[in-house]
Amino acid sequence: MIKINGKDYGEESISLIEFIKLQDFDTQKIAVELNGNIIKRGTYDEYVLHDGDSLEIVCFVGGG
Numbered sequence: 001m002i003k004i005n006g007k008d009y010g011e012e013s014i015s016l017i018e019f020i021k022l023q024d025f026d027t028q029k030i031a032v033e034l035n036g037n038i039i040k041r042g043t044y045d046e047y048v049l050h051d052g053d054s055l056e057i058v059c060f061v062g063g064g
Helices: 016-022
Strands: 002-004 007-009 030-034 037-039 054-059
Touching: 016 030, 016 054
Parallel strands: 002 054
Antiparallel strands: 002 007, 030 037, 030 054
């Protein structure tokens, strides 16, 4: 099971960039942490999510 933002998400392996695209995230407006490590923008395609991984995705929102 992969834990994403505190919720369980299946057991299949999926690339990080594929997951981000499936969820319609804008890669320019998110920060990603995988297993406690910040993932640099532009390297998302280098990572594959596996059973036991923990992923946090934070979206930046403007306002005032």
